[in-house]
Amino acid sequence: MEEELAYELNLLRKLVEINTTVTNESRMGYAECSEMIRLTAQLLGLGTEVLDGRNMTVDGESRPNVVVSLDGTSDVDLLLVTHLDVVPADESEWMTPPFRLRVTSDRAFGRGAADNKSNIVAALSAMGELAKGEPEVNIKLLVTVDEEIGGRAGIGYLFDDIGINGHAGVVIDSAPNYISIGASGALWGRFIVKGAGGHSGYPEQADNAIYRATSFVEKLKRYHAKVSKIRSKFNAPPEAPYPKVHGRFTITMMHAGEKENVIPGECEIRFDRRLTPEENAKQAEQDLHAYITGLAAKEKTIIDDFKIHNKVDGYFTDTGHPFVKHFSSIANKVVGESLPIAADLGGNDGAHLAQAGVPVVSFGTIRHDTNYHAHNEFVYLKDMQVVRDVLIALGKSSANIFNSH
Numbered sequence: 001m002e003e004e005l006a007y008e009l010n011l012l013r014k015l016v017e018i019n020t021t022v023t024n025e026s027r028m029g030y031a032e033c034s035e036m037i038r039l040t041a042q043l044l045g046l047g048t049e050v051l052d053g054r055n056m057t058v059d060g061e062s063r064p065n066v067v068v069s070l071d072g073t074s075d076v077d078l079l080l081v082t083h084l085d086v087v088p089a090d091e092s093e094w095m096t097p098p099f100r101l102r103v104t105s106d107r108a109f110g111r112g113a114a115d116n117k118s119n120i121v122a123a124l125s126a127m128g129e130l131a132k133g134e135p136e137v138n139i140k141l142l143v144t145v146d147e148e149i150g151g152r153a154g155i156g157y158l159f160d161d162i163g164i165n166g167h168a169g170v171v172i173d174s175a176p177n178y179i180s181i182g183a184s185g186a187l188w189g190r191f192i193v194k195g196a197g198g199h200s201g202y203p204e205q206a207d208n209a210i211y212r213a214t215s216f217v218e219k220l221k222r223y224h225a226k227v228s229k230i231r232s233k234f235n236a237p238p239e240a241p242y243p244k245v246h247g248r249f250t251i252t253m254m255h256a257g258e259k260e261n262v263i264p265g266e267c268e269i270r271f272d273r274r275l276t277p278e279e280n281a282k283q284a285e286q287d288l289h290a291y292i293t294g295l296a297a298k299e300k301t302i303i304d305d306f307k308i309h310n311k312v313d314g315y316f317t318d319t320g321h322p323f324v325k326h327f328s329s330i331a332n333k334v335v336g337e338s339l340p341i342a343a344d345l346g347g348n349d350g351a352h353l354a355q356a357g358v359p360v361v362s363f364g365t366i367r368h369d370t371n372y373h374a375h376n377e378f379v380y381l382k383d384m385q386v387v388r389d390v391l392i393a394l395g396k397s398s399a400n401i402f403n404s405h
Contacts, residue, residue: 013101015117016110022085034064041068044128053153063153068141074399079169083147086112093375115372118379119172126391136399150310155349167402171350174362182316182343185275194302197265206263213267224249232276234343239368248274277314315354323359
């Protein structure tokens, strides 16, 4: 398998070695990685353009999105969507350095190996193969930035400000063992639990915000129990805990204190509320705010500065849509089995395509067990090959199939 994918693994190695970690506060490696992708595409005979979403940012730093294009013989546009940014990696938790690709007989390890650099590689390899012929459809590969933190200067900039659009789209940021026709929405936010600070030598004279916050968060588990009863009409992925996509609420971060001998008077709580594809993000925000303020009043806890800093609606494409059926038939043929149709528990950039009226499915190399967003992330080599071959077959489709949508 390693010999069959020599080109793909060489490119994946180069991309993984460029640290493109992003957080809400910082990012790195964007310029180097986008330039590597642009040059690679040019060597394959593909058109390239770099569209910088800098003006959409508060910090004014560069956000280079790469658009790779292959012109067909029709006016039909197929969009492929990927992203180059990755989540942080704590090297102390990894078996080998996270930004150095390690290849075994059937896997390749490294931060971004699954999410999402192997998918960039599969797409570029597929487009390079298609460039040797004369495809009917025009193909645009969007390699965006900031996907892991909301994507306003990435996919949001390309759709909302540049006006990119297409007849159909594939978000290459999902799994190869099912075909995703939707994704969960998300609310990311924070609130502050108030106490009264003081000197740790006199704890009786203070009201420790950490203790108050810990007690409050424990009671917030009831909210997760409440929203987890919300069920979508769409099936969940094969490894999901329930047959249908469900609502979720998770406390993900707590921060308080500045010194050992100072009792904190505030504790910041950050959370992630995942919505079913059908839920409305604005209504979900109102419900969450009402629950938290109601619980605070009941528990006599002072809550301040409730904010949602990332709000994304879920989306879905109807399972009976012709593009869903067409993509399914191609993927099933390449894989050699009938893949289930489901909606993702996470979110992805497909929401922007759906809002623009573009029918969209998601597929990719990110299996449930590949440790994406965790240490020792990896991709199965076979899955990179499958995604590449599915995209090649899709790119050879008749333009009439897309026009019929």
